[in-house]
Amino acid sequence: MPHTSPDHRPFQRLALLLLTAALLCWPAARAAGESPTAMADRFARAVDKRLQLPDAEARRYGELALQMLHSAGVTLERPQYLVLVDRSPQVQALLLLWVAPPARVVLIGASPVSTGRGGEYDYFETPTGVFDHNTLNPDFRAEGTFNEHGIRGFGVQGMRVFDFGWQQGRRGWGNGGTSTMRLMLHATDPEFLEPKLGSVQSKGCIRIPASLNRLLDQHGLLDADYEDALAEGRHLWVLSPQRTPAADAGRYLIVVDTQRAKRPAWSPNPFKPRPKRKPATAPASSSLAPSGAPQGTSTAAPSMVPARSAATASLACANG
Numbered sequence: 001m002p003h004t005s006p007d008h009r010p011f012q013r014l015a016l017l018l019l020t021a022a023l024l025c026w027p028a029a030r031a032a033g034e035s036p037t038a039m040a041d042r043f044a045r046a047v048d049k050r051l052q053l054p055d056a057e058a059r060r061y062g063e064l065a066l067q068m069l070h071s072a073g074v075t076l077e078r079p080q081y082l083v084l085v086d087r088s089p090q091v092q093a094l095l096l097l098w099v100a101p102p103a104r105v106v107l108i109g110a111s112p113v114s115t116g117r118g119g120e121y122d123y124f125e126t127p128t129g130v131f132d133h134n135t136l137n138p139d140f141r142a143e144g145t146f147n148e149h150g151i152r153g154f155g156v157q158g159m160r161v162f163d164f165g166w167q168q169g170r171r172g173w174g175n176g177g178t179s180t181m182r183l184m185l186h187a188t189d190p191e192f193l194e195p196k197l198g199s200v201q202s203k204g205c206i207r208i209p210a211s212l213n214r215l216l217d218q219h220g221l222l223d224a225d226y227e228d229a230l231a232e233g234r235h236l237w238v239l240s241p242q243r244t245p246a247a248d249a250g251r252y253l254i255v256v257d258t259q260r261a262k263r264p265a266w267s268p269n270p271f272k273p274r275p276k277r278k279p280a281t282a283p284a285s286s287s288l289a290p291s292g293a294p295q296g297t298s299t300a301a302p303s304m305v306p307a308r309s310a311a312t313a314s315l316a317c318a319n320g
Contacts, residue, residue: 034246036098036106039081042215043096043109049197049209051093051110053266061086061095062105068254069099072130076101080250081108081221083185085206087115087126090260091267092198094208096221098248112198112270114188114207115255118172124181124204125170131183131253134225137165139238142187153320155187155194155210160217160238162186164253169204184320185253187213198270205320206255220245222253 034042044050053061065084069076079100086093092115096108115126144157154161162185169181181204188194188207197207216222220243226236227249263269 036108036248039098039219039246040106040108042219046211046215047109047111047209048211049111049194051112051266053095053107053110057264057266058095058107059105062097062099062107064256064258065097065099065105065254066103068130068256069252074130074252079248080224081246081248082250082252082254083216083222084254084256085113085115085126086256086258087128087200088258088260089200090263091258092200093267094206094212096212096216099250111209111212112267114193114197114199114201116169116172116202116204117200121173122203123172124179125172126202126204126206126255127167127169127181127183128255128257129167131164131167131255132225133162133164133222133251133253135229135234135236137163138236139163141238151192152189155213156190159187159210159213162216162222162253182320186320196270198267203320206253207320218243220249222250224249224251 061084065082068084076099079098081096081098084095084097086095092113093110094113095110098106098108100106116124118125140161140163142152142154142157142159142161144152144155144159146152164183164185166180167183168178169183170176170178184205185208186205187210188197190210193201193207194209197209201207217240220227220239223239223245226239227245229236230239
C-alpha cells in the first residue's frame with residue numbers, strides 16, 4: 001500500500017480545506033457575476049407561472065418604475081433589481097426589473113399575483129407607492145401549518161415572507177377611509193389559492209408563486225439591506241445558508257395601479273369560463289326530470305381547483 005509521510009499530511013489537509021472553500025464559494029461567485037440576461041434565463045427556467053409582456057408594455061412599465069422612484073425621492077446609485085406590481089384588477093402582475101441609473105431598465109420576468117380586495121371586514125386595498133425592504137422589519141419563514149379553513153396562508157413550510165412594514169391602506173369595507181396594515185409579499189396555499197393568482201384575492205398583501213418566492217430568496221434579489229447587515233457581522237437567521245446572492249441586489253417594491261378598463265391578452269384571467277351546455281331533453285315517454293344541477297344559481301366563474309368546502313372556495317388567505 002502507498003505510504004504517506006506524516007510530514008506531508010498537514011499540507012494535504014490544507015489543500016483539501018482550500019479546495020472545499022473554493023467549491024463552497026464558487027456558486028456565490030457565479031451568481032454574483034451573472035448578467036441581467038443570465039438572470040432572465042434563470043427566471044424562465046425556475047419560475048413556473050410566467051407572463052409574456054410585449055416589448056411596448058415592458059418599456060411602459062420600465063418608464064413607470066423610474067417615474068415612481070423619482071416621485072418618491074429615490075435616487076439609485078448603482079444597478080439593482082427591484083419588483084414592480086400592477087394592482088389593477090385587470091392586470092394583477094409582478095414584474096422583476098433590473099435598473100441601471102440613470103434610465104436603463106431591463107425586464108427579467110413577470111408573473112401573476114393577487115393583491116387586496118374589498119368587500120369584507122379587515123380586507124384592504126394594497127397601497128401604491130415605493131416601499132423599502134430592510135432589516136427594520138425582519139422577514140420570517142412560513143411554518144406551513146393549516147388554518148381553521150384548511151389553508152396554508154403563507155404557503156408551504158420554509159417559504160420566505162418579505163416584510164415591508166406597517167403601511168396605510170384603504171379599507172375595503174364600511175365607508176372606506178384608511179387604516180394601518182402590514183404589507184408583505186409572500187407565497188400562498190399551493191392547492192387552493194395559487195391557481196387564483198392573477199385576480200384580486202388577498203387581505204392587502206401581495207401573493208406570488210412559490211417558484212418566484214424561491215428565486216427572490218435564493219438569489220437575494222431584494223436583500224441589499226440584508227447584505228449590508230451581513231457585512232457588518234450581524235447574524236440573520238432568515239437567510240438560507242445555501243443562497244447564492246446576486247451582485248446587484250436591490251431593496252425596493254413599487255406598487256402601481258394602471259386602472260385599465262380591459263384585461264390585456266398577456267395577463268389572462270385565471271378563472272376558466274363556465275362551458276356552455278345544451279339543455280337536456282327527456283324522452284317524450286319519460287316522466288323523469290332531466291339530470292344536472294339547477295341553473296341560474298350563480299354567475300361567478302368557477303375556481304380552477306376543487307374546493308374542500310364552500311367556505312374554502314370563497315376564502316381569501318387569512319394571513320394576507
